[in-house]
Amino acid sequence: MADFVDFLQLPYKQLVLQRNEYLRTPGSIDTSIYLVESGSLKVYVVDDDEEQIIRFGYKGNILVVLDSFLTGRPSSFYIQAIKRCKIRIIAKEMVFDGLDPNVYQKWWIGVLENLVLQQMEREIDLLTTAPRERYLRVLGRSPALFQEIPHRYIANYLRMSAETLSRLKSLDLDQDLK
Secondary structure (H helix, E strand, O other), X not given: OHHHXXXXXXXXXXXXXXXXXXXXXXXXXXXXXXXXEEOEEEEEEEEOOEEEEEEEEEOOOEEEOHHHHHHOOOOOOEEEEOOOEEEEEEEHHHHHHHOOHHHHHHHHHHHHHHHHHHHHHHHHHHHOOOHHHHHHHHXXXXXXXXXXXXXXXXXXXXXXXXXXXXXXXXXXXXXXXO
């Protein structure tokens, strides 16, 4: 935790995004680190003119446009506010220059390990064919997601219709009442 506290002490810019405003669009190079202080965002790509949500960010989450951050090349991701957001933006250079190299390396390795584990969980979610299993996996892993993100976006993330998600939630509620 001390490493995260050090990270929070770095100089930053504050950004407020209104609902539906974009933080990033495809084709831009982005090497910033974003800490979501309030609100929520979705990270997505467009495939065959259809939005495919791959990640969310809400209070306390760190977002990085990882492909661009690591390569310095343009990204293919959109990041858009779902709700009004307050975001802390920390430049990559500030992290490199502002933290002790040992602190930075330890912190960054932790961030990368977390992102890799999240990506592995996401891949398992997508390979799991049963909608109920996908729903239960995400609910177990990220219960706050269902408090912070509108269900139509969660349904997209889970690759199911909003009606299917609603039905699954109702089933769980019915079972809890028994």
